[in-house]
Amino acid sequence: xASPSLATTIAGVALERPFVLxxxxxxxxxxxxxxxxxxxxGAVTTKSxxxxxxxxxxxxxxxxxxxxxxxxxxLSGPGAVFMAxxxxxxxxxxxxxxxxxxxxxxxxxxxxxxxxLVKAKPHMIEVNVSCPNVSSExxxxxxxxxxxxxxxxxxxxxxxxxxxxxxxxxxHCPSLGVMARACEEAGASALxxxxxxxxxxxxxxxxxxxxxxNTIGGVSGPAILPLAVKAVWDIRRACGLPIIGxxxxxxxxxxxxxxxxxxxxxxxxTGLWRRGAGLLDDLNTELEAWLEHExxxxxxxxxxVAHD
Amino acid sequence: xxxxxxxxxxxxxxxxxTKSFVLPAPFPTSLPGQFVFAWLPGLGEKxxxxxxxxxDEIELxxxxxxxxxxxxxxxxxxxxxxxxxxxxxxxxxxxPAVLLGGGIGxxxxxxxxxxxxxxxxxxxxxxxxxxxDEHVFVSDFERLGARFATDDGSLGHHGFVxxxxxxxxxxxxxxxxxxxxxxxxxGVRGVAAELELPMQLSMERYMKCGLGICGQCCxxxxxxxxxxxxxxxxxALLDGVTELGxxxxxxxxxx
Numbered sequence: 001x002a003s004p005s006l007a008t009t010i011a012g013v014a015l016e017r018p019f020v021l022x023x024x025x026x027x028x029x030x031x032x033x034x035x036x037x038x039x040x041x042g043a044v045t046t047k048s049x050x051x052x053x054x055x056x057x058x059x060x061x062x063x064x065x066x067x068x069x070x071x072x073x074x075l076s077g078p079g080a081v082f083m084a085x086x087x088x089x090x091x092x093x094x095x096x097x098x099x100x101x102x103x104x105x106x107x108x109x110x111x112x113x114x115x116x117l118v119k120a121k122p123h124m125i126e127v128n129v130s131c132p133n134v135s136s137e138x139x140x141x142x143x144x145x146x147x148x149x150x151x152x153x154x155x156x157x158x159x160x161x162x163x164x165x166x167x168x169x170x171x172h173c174p175s176l177g178v179m180a181r182a183c184e185e186a187g188a189s190a191l192x193x194x195x196x197x198x199x200x201x202x203x204x205x206x207x208x209x210x211x212x213x214n215t216i217g218g219v220s221g222p223a224i225l226p227l228a229v230k231a232v233w234d235i236r237r238a239c240g241l242p243i244i245g246x247x248x249x250x251x252x253x254x255x256x257x258x259x260x261x262x263x264x265x266x267x268x269x270t271g272l273w274r275r276g277a278g279l280l281d282d283l284n285t286e287l288e289a290w291l292e293h294e295x296x297x298x299x300x301x302x303x304x305v306a307h308d
Numbered sequence: 309x310x311x312x313x314x315x316x317x318x319x320x321x322x323x324x325x326t327k328s329f330v331l332p333a334p335f336p337t338s339l340p341g342q343f344v345f346a347w348l349p350g351l352g353e354k355x356x357x358x359x360x361x362x363x364d365e366i367e368l369x370x371x372x373x374x375x376x377x378x379x380x381x382x383x384x385x386x387x388x389x390x391x392x393x394x395x396x397x398x399x400x401x402x403x404p405a406v407l408l409g410g411g412i413g414x415x416x417x418x419x420x421x422x423x424x425x426x427x428x429x430x431x432x433x434x435x436x437x438x439x440x441d442e443h444v445f446v447s448d449f450e451r452l453g454a455r456f457a458t459d460d461g462s463l464g465h466h467g468f469v470x471x472x473x474x475x476x477x478x479x480x481x482x483x484x485x486x487x488x489x490x491x492x493x494x495g496v497r498g499v500a501a502e503l504e505l506p507m508q509l510s511m512e513r514y515m516k517c518g519l520g521i522c523g524q525c526c527x528x529x530x531x532x533x534x535x536x537x538x539x540x541x542x543x544a545l546l547d548g549v550t551e552l553g554x555x556x557x558x559x560x561x562x563x
Contacts, residue, residue: 024522026526028522028557031527032531032533033531034531035526035530035533053562054560055558055560059345059352059353060345062517062518062519062522064309064519076516078561079560079562083561204312207388276520
């Protein structure tokens with residue numbers, strides 16, 4: 001019997017393998033992203049870029065804790081023009097799909113950044129309306145409000161010129177179902193869920209001070225896996241858009257939960273710290289073996305099965 | 309795992325803008341070449357190579373180069389410094405080796421030299437700096453048989469530390485282990501290529517997370533992470549890096 005297929009498709013974008021490098025993870029340069037593809041990523045997402053270059057917050061920008069990680073990198077990035085060059089360089093070196101993550105202060109900036117990135121022909125645009133670490137600069141994330149999220153999604157879809165758009169959602173909103181339908185109506189072709197949770201605070205008792213320079217930071221890692229599963233579950237119930245399910249996956253078990261809740265592909269991020277850069281290859285191998293053991297011929301047979 | 313505030317036990321003053329800080333080790337072991345992040349609330353967090361870990365004490369040797377390291381110069385015994393780590397790859401020298409350190413890049417070379425000494429091994433040590441004043445742990449290194457070079461001739465050889473390599477008896481399996489300014493590492497790489505010797509170079513890049521996930525310190529070419537596959541890169545890893553000796557990426561990711 002042939003090995004089970006790990007291939008999956010998000011809004012017409014074909015992935016040979018289902019694991020997607022999440023935004024903010026190794027997405028700085030063409031080389032950092034091919035590094036992930038060389039180690040099993042089925043697709044990569046760039047770091048979110050605004051129009052201008054951003055240095056982000058001062059170190060410490062990460063605070064490891066027992067069950068995961070707090071981060072407040074603060075959307076550091078090289079700006080839209082530079083990132084378009086990295087996307088182009090990546091595409092010259094790799095056939096794996098690349099997702100350009102865009103950020104802005106308002107719908108106009110989101111659109112302007114999108115228009116710049118699409119010049120480099122990424123396979124998809126991800127709309128980062130849900131970063132929890134820049135509230136001192138930009139206020140409450142747009143992802144708390146379906147109207148604002150839909151408005152930005154619409155602006156990005158218009159600027160994307162036919163390239164599919166995935167809006168990246170937060171767990172923190174009154175209803176992920178309402179939010180998902182709002183994005184669908186605004187023209188999104190996919191959804192990514194979820195961004196980091198919180199934000200939270202880690203205090204170092206010896207100094208009696210918060211660790212992060214930004215004080216607060218988004219929580220990622222295995223602590224948030226059940227929330228990501230619930231988010232995917234709710235979105236799947238609410239609309240028909242494909243989902244890149246992201247949050248706390250660092251084991252086969254976690255990946256299976258995200259897929260069975262309804263995700264079409266699985267985002268991986270913090271797990272690359274805790275389990276190392278071999279994680280993606282490991283997950284591909286383990287998932288293939290699991291599918292074979294279960295008598296499945298394709299990963300598509302388990303997507304959303306927990307709803308049946 | 310996370311940040312831990314530790315009291316500074318002792319401080320060794322090396323002269324102009326350079327000090328070593330001895331602290332209780334927050335982890336049982338580390339290896340020469342590995343690094344930690346040092347954190348001072350309100351002042352930031354920077355990566356430093358470990359210059360010695362023996363028993364339950366760890367030492368960092370720091371030169372005042374920027375605002376953070378300058379602030380460290382004002383610390384006194386009893387003051388707290390936050391540490392997390394250890395991170396990154398280490399020097400591995402099962403066979404013959406030559407150690408080369410340049411400027412404050414002697415920090416991990418000191419740890420490696422001391423570890424080899426504890427293993428009862430003796431290897432040539434070559435140390436370079438701009439002037440005699442900028443050499444640290446001179447008597448300790450002299451005891452280990454080190455040779456010195458200075459740009460101004462104020463101590464040892466007047467010239468580059470790599471010049472001293474030419475005088476050494478080496479076999480084809482002698483590994484050149486080096487840490488220092490990138491221009492020096494490029495020089496070491498040149499000599500290693502010419503003499504067909506294996507090498508291990510300790511690199512430095514702008515770092516944010518140190519955990520291998522933010523991508524900030526990925527090096528162009530193979531994309532290897534200075535904080536995980538590095539900072540010590542061997543021949544195989546160096547072959548994949550295309551940016552050696554070039555401008556590095558800044559905090560935004562631009563070059």
